[in-house]
Amino acid sequence: MANTILILAEQLRGSLSDITFEMLGEGRKLANALGVPLYAALLGSEAASLAAKLGAADKVFVVDNASLNMAPANTTAAALKAVMDQAQAGLVLIGGTNVSMGVGAVLSAKANLPFVNYCRAIRADGGAVVLTSQLFGGKILTDVKLTDGKGIVSVYPGAFQADAGKSDKTPAIEKVEVSVEAPKVTFKKYIEPETGDVDITKQNVLIAVGRGIQDKGNVELAEELAATLGGAVCASRPVIDQGWLPLSRQVGKSGMTVKPRLYLALGISGAPEHWEGMQGSQCIVAVNTDPKAPIFDGAHYGIVGDALEFIPLLTDKVKARKG
Amino acid sequence: MNIFVLLKLVPDTVEELEIAGDGKSLEAEVLRFKQSDPDEHAVEQAILLKEKCSSKVTVVALESPEVDDALFTALAKGADRAVKLTGNLINAQSFAAAQMLANFLKPEGASLPADTLILLRGQSIDDLEGEIGPFLAELLGLPYVCVVTSVVPEGGSVTVMKEFAGGLRGEFAVPMPAVIGIQSAEKPPRYVPFAKIKAIQKTAKIETVDVTPPDSLTRFGVERMYKPEAVGRAQMLEGASEEVADKLVEVLAKNSLI
Ligand SMILES: Cc1cc2nc3c(=O)[nH]c(=O)nc-3n(C[C@H](O)[C@H](O)[C@H](O)COP(=O)(O)OP(=O)(O)OC[C@H]3O[C@@H](n4cnc5c(N)ncnc54)[C@H](O)[C@@H]3O)c2cc1C
Numbered sequence: 342m343a344n345t346i347l348i349l350a351e352q353l354r355g356s357l358s359d360i361t362f363e364m365l366g367e368g369r370k371l372a373n374a375l376g377v378p379l380y381a382a383l384l385g386s387e388a389a390s391l392a393a394k395l396g397a398a399d400k401v402f403v404v405d406n407a408s409l410n411m412a413p414a415n416t417t418a419a420a421l422k423a424v425m426d427q428a429q430a431g432l433v434l435i436g437g438t439n440v441s442m443g444v445g446a447v448l449s450a451k452a453n454l455p456f457v458n459y460c461r462a463i464r465a466d467g468g469a470v471v472l473t474s475q476l477f478g479g480k481i482l483t484d485v486k487l488t489d490g491k492g493i494v495s496v497y498p499g500a501f502q503a504d505a506g507k508s509d510k511t512p513a514i515e516k517v518e519v520s521v522e523a524p525k526v527t528f529k530k531y532i533e534p535e536t537g538d539v540d541i542t543k544q545n546v547l548i549a550v551g552r553g554i555q556d557k558g559n560v561e562l563a564e565e566l567a568a569t570l571g572g573a574v575c576a577s578r579p580v581i582d583q584g585w586l587p588l589s590r591q592v593g594k595s596g597m598t599v600k601p602r603l604y605l606a607l608g609i610s611g612a613p614e615h616w617e618g619m620q621g622s623q624c625i626v627a628v629n630t631d632p633k634a635p636i637f638d639g640a641h642y643g644i645v646g647d648a649l650e651f652i653p654l655l656t657d658k659v660k661a662r663k664g
Numbered sequence: 665m666n667i668f669v670l671l672k673l674v675p676d677t678v679e680e681l682e683i684a685g686d687g688k689s690l691e692a693e694v695l696r697f698k699q700s701d702p703d704e705h706a707v708e709q710a711i712l713l714k715e716k717c718s719s720k721v722t723v724v725a726l727e728s729p730e731v732d733d734a735l736f737t738a739l740a741k742g743a744d745r746a747v748k749l750t751g752n753l754i755n756a757q758s759f760a761a762a763q764m765l766a767n768f769l770k771p772e773g774a775s776l777p778a779d780t781l782i783l784l785r786g787q788s789i790d791d792l793e794g795e796i797g798p799f800l801a802e803l804l805g806l807p808y809v810c811v812v813t814s815v816v817p818e819g820g821s822v823t824v825m826k827e828f829a830g831g832l833r834g835e836f837a838v839p840m841p842a843v844i845g846i847q848s849a850e851k852p853p854r855y856v857p858f859a860k861i862k863a864i865q866k867t868a869k870i871e872t873v874d875v876t877p878p879d880s881l882t883r884f885g886v887e888r889m890y891k892p893e894a895v896g897r898a899q900m901l902e903g904a905s906e907e908v909a910d911k912l913v914e915v916l917a918k919n920s921l922i
Contacts, residue, residue, distance in 0.1 A: 353828060413807055413836075414808055415798070415802060438829070439826070439827050439829060442787070442810050442811060443798040446758070446793065447808075449759075450803070455883050458792055459792070476790060476792065478789050480677050480681050481690070481891060482889070482890055482891070482892055483888065483889045484887040484888040484890075486887045524807075525839050526807045526808075526836050527837045532834065535831060546921065570916075570922070582705070584851075591831070594829065595811065596831060603921050610677065610678075623919075624919055631678060635892070637897060638892055639898075642900075642901055643897075646908065651905065651908070654906070655912060658913045662917065663922060
C-alpha cells in the first residue's frame with residue numbers, strides 16, 4: 342500500500358500546535374479523495390503522551406527519543422525519513438512555521454522528492470495531487486502538479502481549519518525505533534516574550550502601521566488616532582526591525598496573534614506572515630497606496646490612498662463625531 | 665571568523681507583477697529587482713560580527729540582473745570580498761542554487777575552515793522551494809538554524825536566538841562551521857550613501873567564478889501561475905479624502921467602534 346499521506350505533528354513546549362490539526366483536517370480530505378490512509382508522525386520524548394489527540398489520523402507513528410526534542414532540521418528530517426519509509430508515505434505535509442522551517446527541504450533532499458513551499462490549497466486530481474502556493478508576498482498564486490502524488494509540502498499556517506483535524510477517535514499507535522545521531526546544535530533555553538507597556542492581544546482597537554508609514558516620526562500620527570479611538574498601535578515586522586516600536590507590538594508569524602474588534606492596517610501590504618497574526622480580527626480596514634496590495638483580498642473595507650494624509654483626517658473626523 | 669553571506673535579488677512586490685505569455689512565470693520585462701529584507705539583515709549581521717571580532721566577510725551571489733549593485737553595496741557597507749558565480753544559471757531553484765554554492769564554498773576534496781559561518785536569508789518569496797539554507801547545510805553536512813535574530817560568537821561556536829511564535833524565542837548553541845538563516849540582524853541594516861557605492865565601484869572589483877550548473881536547475885515545473893481571484897475582496901470606500909474619511913467614520917459607528 343504505497344503512497345500513503347504522512348503529517349509531521351508539530352509540538353512546542355509539550356502541546357500540539359494548531360498547524361498539526363490544520364494539516365490533519367486537510368490531509369483527511371485528501372486521503373479520502375485518493376483512497377489512501379492518513380498517518381501522523383510524532384517525534385520526541387513527549388510523543389507518546391500526545392499521540393492520543395491525533396484521532397483524525399488512521400495511525401500515529403511515534404519515535405520516542407529525547408534527542409528529537411527541540412532538534413535541528415537535519416536531525417528531525419533524518420528521523421522523519423525513517424518514519425516515511427516505515428509508513429510507505431509518498432506525500433508528507435509539514436508546517437510552514439518557525440518551529441518546523443527547514444525540515445521539509447532537508448527531507449526532500451534525503452528522499453529525492455520535490456519540495457513545494459508556501460502551500461495554501463491541496464486537491465486530488467485523479468491519482469495526482471495539485472498544490473496551490475502563494476508567492477511574492479501573496480500577490481501571485483502558482484499550481485504545481487505532483488503527477489505521481491509524491492512530494493514534501495510545507496503548509497502555510499492558517500490556510501486550513503484546525504477544527505476539521507480534531508477527532509475523538511483513538512488512533513492506532515506504532516512505535517518506531519530509529520537510531521538518532523546526537524544533534525550538533527543544542528537547545529539552551531527559552532526566552533519569554535517581552536512584556537511591553539501595552540498588551541496588544543487584549544485591545545479592542547488596533548491601529549497597525551507598516552513600512553508604508555515611512556518614518557519613525559509618523560508613528561505618532563497613529564498613536565494619536567489610537568488614543569482617539571481608545572486602542573493601541575501595533576506594527577508589521579519592518580517597523581519593529583527598524584526599531585520604531587518595541588518587539589511586543591509585532592503582529593504576525595513571529596509576533597503576536599491578535600483578534601481585536603477593529604484592525605486598521607496602514608501601509609501594510611498583507612504578506613502571509615503578517616496575515617497569520619491578524620486574520621481573526623472582527624473588522625479589518627486597510628489603507629494602502631497600491632490598489633493591488635494583497636491586504637485588500639482579505640480586509641473587510643479598503644481605502645486606496647496615502648495613509649500619512651489619511652490618518653490625521655480620520656483622527657479629526659472621529660474627534661468631531663465624538664463631540 | 666570566515667563569514668560568507670549569500671545574496672539574491674527578488675522582484676519588488678510594490679511594483680505591478682505581470683504573468684508572462686506562458687502562464688507559468690512572471691513577465692521578466694516589467695520586473696524591478698531589489699534586495700530582500702532578510703538579505704539586507706544577513707549582510708548587516710555579518711558586518712556587526714566583523715566589528716566585534718576580526719572577521720573576513722565575503723558576499724557571494726549567482727549571476728542575475730542588477731546583482732552587481734547588491735554586491736557593491738555590501739562592499740560599501742564593509743564586506744571584504746565580492747564573488748559572482750557565472751554560467752547559465754538564471755531560473756535556478758533553491759536546490760540547484762545550493763548545489764552550485766556548495767561546490768564554490770567547498771570544492772571537491774577541500775574542507776571548510778573550522779571558523780566558517782555562512783549567513784543567508786531564511787526564506788525567499790520568489791521561489792517555490794523557498795529555502796536555500798537547509799539544502800546548503802545538507803549538501804555541506806553542516807548544522808543549520810533559521811529564523812535567527814542574533815548571533816554571538818563563543819569560542820568555536822555561535823549562540824543564536826531563534827524566533828518561534830507569539831514573541832517566544834529560543835537560544836541555541838551551534839558549532840562552526842555552520843549555516844544560519846537570518847531573519848533580522850541585531851540592529852537595523854545600516855544606510856550607505858549612494859556616493860560611497862559609486863566610489864567603491866571605481867576601486868573594488870567583483871571576482872567572477874565560472875560554475876558548471878547541475879544537470880537540472882529545477883526539480884519540478886509549475887503548472888500555472890496566476891493572480892488571486894478577488895473572492896472576499898474588501899468593500900472599497902471611494903471618493904475624495906474627506907468623503908472617504910466620512911464613510912469610514914460611518915462604518916466605525918455602525919460597528920459600535922465609536
Ligand atoms: C519566518 C518569517 C517570519 C515573519 N514574521 C513576521 C511577523 O511576525 N510579522 C510581520 O508583519 N511580518 C513577518 N514577516 C515578514 C513578512 O514576510 C513581510 O515582509 C512583512 O509583513 C511586510 O511588512 P509591510 O507590509 O509593512 O511592508 P511591505 O510589504 O513593504 O508593504 C508596505 C506597503 O505599504 C504601502 N505604502 C507605501 N507608502 C504608503 C503610504 N504613504 N500610504 C499607504 N500605503 C503605503 C505599499 O503599497 C505596500 O503595500 C516574516 C517573514 C518570515 C520569512
